[in-house]
Amino acid sequence: LDEKLYDAYYNEFSNRILWFLHHYLWETPRAPEPGPAEDAAWDAYETVNERFAELIADEAPESATAMPQDYHLSLVPGVLRAHRPDLRIGTFWHIPFCQPDQYRVLPDVWGAALLRGMLCADAIGFQTQRWADNFTACCREVLGATVKGKHVSIDGRSARVGVYPVGVDVDLLRSQAGQPEVEEAAKRIDALVGDRTMLLRVDRTELSKNILRGFIAYERLLERRSDLHGRIVHLALLTPSRREIPEYQDYMRACRARAQQINERFSTPDWQPLILDESDDFPATLAAYRRYDILIVNPVFDGMNLVAREGPVLNERDGTLILSRNAGAAAELHPALLVNPFDADGTADAIERALGLSERERLERAQALRELAPGVPPGEWLGRQIKDVTRRRGT
Template identity: 45%
Template sequence: MAPTQTASVLVASNRGPLSYALEDTGRLTARRGGGGLVSGLSAIGPDTDAVWVCAALGDGDREAVRRTGGALDPEDTGGQRVRMLDIASDVYADAYNGIANSVLWFVHHMLYQTPLEPVFDAAFRRQWAAYEAYNRAFAEALAQEAAQGAAVLIQDYHLALAPRMLRGLRPDLRIGHFSHTPWAPPDYFRLLPDDIAAQLLGGILGADRAAFLTRRWADAFTDCCHAVLGPGIPAGTRIGVHGLGADADFLRRRAHEPDVDERMAALREQIGSAPDGSARKAIVRVDRTELSKNIVRGLLAYEELLDTRPEWRERVCHIAFAYPSRQDLAVYRDYTAEVQRVADAVNSRFGTPDWTPVVLHVKDDFARSLAAYRLADVALVNPIRDGMNLVAKEVPVVSDEGCALVLSREAGAHEELGDDALTVNPYDIGGTARALHEALSMGPQQRADRTKRLAAQATALPPARWFLDQLAALEG
């Protein structure tokens, strides 16, 4: 494709702002997504010439690229310029599942069972070549689309090599890279082969500015640079921190639409009433069945609560939303099955004809998630490790009556919310059970006061402001 070089602001990410489904009739239907980037890009205003570069993720996306040449129909995108890349499916699979999700995600979330994994063999090197090709495709597309001196915001671990590659193609550009994950400490990061570790760090250091969700992750990146590359950060790269917050206006508006009210009524029926007729308390969690989310230990902590604090039996219900994630990887399928097994075991052990201790939902339903946010007496957010965790920020914003937050110290959100949350070590089942008891026992006024402070912290940097702050820092 010939260079167009017209965009003054560019965003690059694996997943774009919309996706396509291909119907049996051959008709394509577009579905627009949400999230911080979508909100952020809309904040720069219609007068700014901006383009979003993303990858085709499925057959519908690939067909849309074939029909449009990759420049998506503005009617589908809401007027936003989107360029979608049809990277060869085998290259994409090796880059996305082989490297991004099965290596980089595992390193940064410290998920490996090190007696057996990782194994960096010839198959890994083949997949790494695909990861390089995937990043190169993005760098070339950005170089084609960017006007002279444009600002480019490259997103996340999928595209760690792209800043350096783009710098080689277009030294005139102002390039930022943002990491949405945690960053591993040096000892763990150096599980990677030395040349790969250096290439990843050098790729991000090709940016003018490397930014992270918390100071902790930024410091870990700097420590890795020192350990792998030697003392000092290249003078051309600045380090920044932008703690993405919840979109309060959107959440509060969306949480009071009729479909959410319907889901609340259904959840109340599932929760039921205690034997004395009072409303049962609700412990809520909303997660993907991602290994780092620690759902199984959360269920085990709830089981220990019921075991050691029998006064809560039949007086509390654990509403657990565990939406399937990355089911094309066997380890994720196994984990999803274990979540179901443990939930069934808790219900078998403690359940009665009138009480289901764990109500587990596995079908993704945003309206139902918001309904649970509104109903929650306690929110359980106990990840092993998490870049931020927006659920921890969203629940206090939406809660009707105030909600106690039980929060892992390993969530990025803990940096901002820790003072008003009940902090837990995510591996400590007994400690988490005790925190759940404390949260359930909290008086309504204390809970409401904490929720108010949590909501204020959670919305300090909403998505549009988060995006604009990065753009301003890159231009400064």
């Protein structure tokens, strides 16, 4: 793909439109405002999806199974079905799927085309029942499709809608966490944190991850609990993401400014309350997973969120997980302290509650999380989808 086409397809349509739509990121009195630039982005999205479908059609053996993934390739099943009706087609949506009222913010032509494209698959997968139900509701309300149980029918054919929550590869994760560079990173973190309580965040620099409200919640905790000054450190390990998109640039400027404000307000000569690291240091992430006392995962919406799984798998200190109720992982990780991600005061309350848990309750919650957090290993997760695709062809 040439740079211009890729930018319009990926940055403009896939991310500034579809990602924003399904994570409820638009300030709807102001955005979106579809016009010529957005129409051009839609054209690019169509073109790239057609190219992917054509490549699959050219390469796939007779009666093979094709599994185009995620919101970037929503139109591929429809184009591929037209080119290669012999193929078994499955698609999986890794991110949330929004409710019909939100979905209808899209121009009608785009919204209908995306749903029809997905429905040309034999099987469509989502991380949770919540996202699957939103999808079937959109098919019913936007397209007038018939929904019966797990099946959505329209235009004389049907597709199966399933739920396949992805887990983590525990053996790989533990092997990675035992490498020498992770031990070195652990020493650096110990030097920064000392014997203080460590509140950890691990995220991409992504609007939906709700970093700013997390910082605000921490600031409000420090405002109300002066006894915590010098006794807690918030380590935020961030991976840069989508730097080309203006909204992301503005958001990270706001996050950095809030972090600086917190440190200017509360720092002492021997204590920095918030350490913000955007170096994408994977060994440090693994070391921090082992070391945290509280892990905060508070996305506004998230398809699953694997940080909420990885952290409890590796943690060695009976750490507590604070988890957004809008993360897909919340459907399974019941021992976490669930929060409304839009409520900074409520999130501060949850941090305070985590700090006050008895040793026994911390242990019980951590043990339960260690059992639940691995979920379905990635290989088995994919295998289940392929089995359902090959078992049932759309009609």
